[in-house]
Amino acid sequence: QKEVEQDPGPLSVPEGAIVSLNCTYSNSAFQYFMWYRQYSRKGPELLMYTYSSGNKEDGRFTAQVDKSSKYISLFIRDSQPSDSATYLCAMSAFINAGKSTFGDGTTLTVKP
Amino acid sequence: GAGVSQSPRYKVAKRGQDVALRCDPISGHVSLFWYQQALGQGPEFLTYFQNEAQLDKSGLPSDRFFAERPEGSVSTLKIQRTQQEDSAVYLCASSPRGGVRGETQYFGPGTRLLVL
Secondary structure, eight states: OOSEEEOOOOEEEETTOOEEEEEEEOOTTEEEEEEEEEOTTSOOEEEEEEESSEEEEETTEEEEEETTTTEEEEEESSOOGGGOEEEEEEEEESTTTTOOEEOOOEEEEEEO | OOOOEEEOSEEEEOTTOOEEEEEEOOTTOOEEEEEEEOTTSOOEEEEEEETTEEEEOTTOOSTTEEEEOTTSSOEEEEESSOOGGGOEEEEEEEESSSSOTTOOOEEOOOEEEEEO
16 A cells, blocks of 8 residues: 555636645655646646645645645645646655655646 | 646657656745556555655655656656556645645646557
């Protein structure tokens, strides 16, 4: 079983919808939680970063971390066609802060 | 400013051929990471440098894989005697400081390797 499991999708929503993307993990040492967006044939781009449990909001994006349940989420409000991409969750532990473990990604399509 | 660049962008190799993939990190970035991304999967960690020192190579899948960063800037990932299972996108990332918790990693576009 992988250390990080991500809802596989794909996900297709109409423009303006609220999108929920989720990951679960098994390694209790993970302290840092990231969400990346990856467009086709591009490298991942960091969207959100959260340390430990809690919520973080940045514009239309909200990241939530529940360490007790080992569950993280990314919410996208008022989704736009330009949000169509693959979303990757990633995590790292304190000791190996530079070494990230990624989920396999959820591909999102936002239809106009 | 310039981001992380990788070359070549695409590489087709015959099975058994050696390949070398290059990464130019953002100027001044201390840390450099290599990841392997198979089709439909997330990136998998291969190795990590802080300046010229290779601090973690636990993700290299076999002794056919070798990475170096001799002057603490450009890095090369070399794969010897390529196999079909090596076909993947190889991503390079850099970050400004050394192993700082949660620090942003900036990714390059990747090199897409196909082994026939």
